[in-house]
Amino acid sequence: MTDEDLDTAAKALDREYVFHSWLAQANLDLPVIAGGSGATVWDHAGNRMLDFSSQLVNVNIGHQHPAVVAAIQEQAGILATIGPATANLTRGRAAQRIIDRAPDGFAKVFFTNGGADANENAIRMARLHTGRDTVLSTYRSYHGNTGGAIVATGDWRRMPNQYARGHVHFFGPYLYRSEFWATTPEEESARALHHLERVIVSEGPDTIAAILLESVPGTAGILIPPPGYLAGVRALCDRYGIVLILDEVMAGFGRTGRWFAFQGYDVVPDLITFAKGVNSGYVPVGGVIISDAISATFDERVFPGGLTYSGHPLAAASIIASIDAMQNEGIVDNARRIGDEAIAPALAELAEKHALIGEVRGEGVFWAVEMVADRGTREPVAAAVIGQLKKEMSARGLVPFSADNRIHVVPPCVVTDDEVAQAMAIYDEALTAVEASG
Numbered sequence: 001m002t003d004e005d006l007d008t009a010a011k012a013l014d015r016e017y018v019f020h021s022w023l024a025q026a027n028l029d030l031p032v033i034a035g036g037s038g039a040t041v042w043d044h045a046g047n048r049m050l051d052f053s054s055q056l057v058n059v060n061i062g063h064q065h066p067a068v069v070a071a072i073q074e075q076a077g078i079l080a081t082i083g084p085a086t087a088n089l090t091r092g093r094a095a096q097r098i099i100d101r102a103p104d105g106f107a108k109v110f111f112t113n114g115g116a117d118a119n120e121n122a123i124r125m126a127r128l129h130t131g132r133d134t135v136l137s138t139y140r141s142y143h144g145n146t147g148g149a150i151v152a153t154g155d156w157r158r159m160p161n162q163y164a165r166g167h168v169h170f171f172g173p174y175l176y177r178s179e180f181w182a183t184t185p186e187e188e189s190a191r192a193l194h195h196l197e198r199v200i201v202s203e204g205p206d207t208i209a210a211i212l213l214e215s216v217p218g219t220a221g222i223l224i225p226p227p228g229y230l231a232g233v234r235a236l237c238d239r240y241g242i243v244l245i246l247d248e249v250m251a252g253f254g255r256t257g258r259w260f261a262f263q264g265y266d267v268v269p270d271l272i273t274f275a276k277g278v279n280s281g282y283v284p285v286g287g288v289i290i291s292d293a294i295s296a297t298f299d300e301r302v303f304p305g306g307l308t309y310s311g312h313p314l315a316a317a318s319i320i321a322s323i324d325a326m327q328n329e330g331i332v333d334n335a336r337r338i339g340d341e342a343i344a345p346a347l348a349e350l351a352e353k354h355a356l357i358g359e360v361r362g363e364g365v366f367w368a369v370e371m372v373a374d375r376g377t378r379e380p381v382a383a384a385v386i387g388q389l390k391k392e393m394s395a396r397g398l399v400p401f402s403a404d405n406r407i408h409v410v411p412p413c414v415v416t417d418d419e420v421a422q423a424m425a426i427y428d429e430a431l432t433a434v435e436a437s438g
């Protein structure tokens with residue numbers, strides 16, 4: 001088979017046999033990815049693409065980091081799998097690495113298979129710890145595709161799947177499209193907190209087990225919390241005896257230029273959920289980092305939950321190697337520096353030049369570019385415009401990430417200045433092409 005034949009075969013097999021997430025299945029024409037390195041991926045024929053999606057915003061360490069690949073290979077040669085009710089050195093070391101990066105007061109890690117079941121189990125822990133039922137979360141959120149996590153989710157993916165009970169939604173802060181008629185970040189923060197307290201009181205504070213929030217809502221638009229908001233949510237949780245769960249699945253492990261996104265916002269949660277960046281998805285894994293107090297609830301009481309692959313050794317080995325490489329190679333620092341020095345100024349320049357851009361916001365390697373039909377009214381562009389933009393970007397060799405009317409600029413944390421410059425030139429050309437056609 002020639003390399004081109006391999007690409008054709010990959011597409012044909014995919015079309016015939018693979019059922020895909022979140023899509024109507026007929027007539028799919030998905031890109032073939034055969035290999036990758038750092039921020040670049042390629043097909044069998046060797047056509048290279050700059051990955052400014054990090055796939056699903058999870059490949060924080062870049063593709064094929066040699067230390068992580070080697071750690072998985074080495075562990076596979078020692079012990080490829082083992083049940084959860086065992087003590088395993090690799091698993092213990094992975095948990096220790098994670099606890100070392102969490103704030104004081106966190107005791108243990110419960111490993112899951114990904115982000116959804118991390119949230120699912122965090123919700124369960126909060127309910128059992130408090131003896132209460134209701135979980136509050138925001139309309140602008142995604143928490144995963146399992147029974148409770150998808151109903152905790154606020155966006156459209158919840159609506160066909162609302163079978164879990166005990167979930168109530170509220171609005172978080174989003175100044176650009178304020179639900180609270182706010183005009184400053186301070187106003188937005190204060191009014192969003194007022195709204196949340198009204199929801200708590202109206203639902204009955206004694207019934208509320210947890211508030212579940214993405215520290216920085218990701219797919220919902222990279223909504224950087226305004227000053228005082230997360231600290232204010234913490235204060236409400238303390239006042240009413242509610243567990244605060246911060247979902248760091250997308251924002252955690254380097255994406256914001258910090259190990260955990262919440263570390264920039266003067267707040268400490270009771271439970272932290274993680275997945276994605278902890279090992280960049282080289283092996284599926286997620287988990288819950290559990291505070292001393294909640295962990296102690298289950299000292300003498302059985303935790304009624306578990307997974308065959310909890311703390312899988314291949315996942316654990318990849319977590320150790322990934323965290324060590326991120327630490328030793330300054331990868332989290334690179335995300336922060338490149339956000340401040342390269343991405344922020346370049347996106348500001350694009351926003352000056354292109355009327356399609358209503359706002360850019362973000363930090364580290366976690367940025368949203370909000371596309372509008374009219375800067376005055378802030379009316380979102382039609383879906384077709386985003387489709388056209390993505391086509392123009394792909395044609396120029398960039399893997400884009402889009403959500404609603406936005407392009408998210410979310411490369412791996414290892415991205416270089418040169419790669420950012422190349423990507424910005426592609427965004428610029430794609431915007432120019434779409435503006436010229438419209």
Ligand code: PLP
Binds near residue numbers: 114117144145214248
């Ligand atoms: N939480 C957040 C904030 C996410 O972005 C995601 C996935 O995108 C999830 C949870 C679900 O993670 P997973 O797809 O690993 O189940």
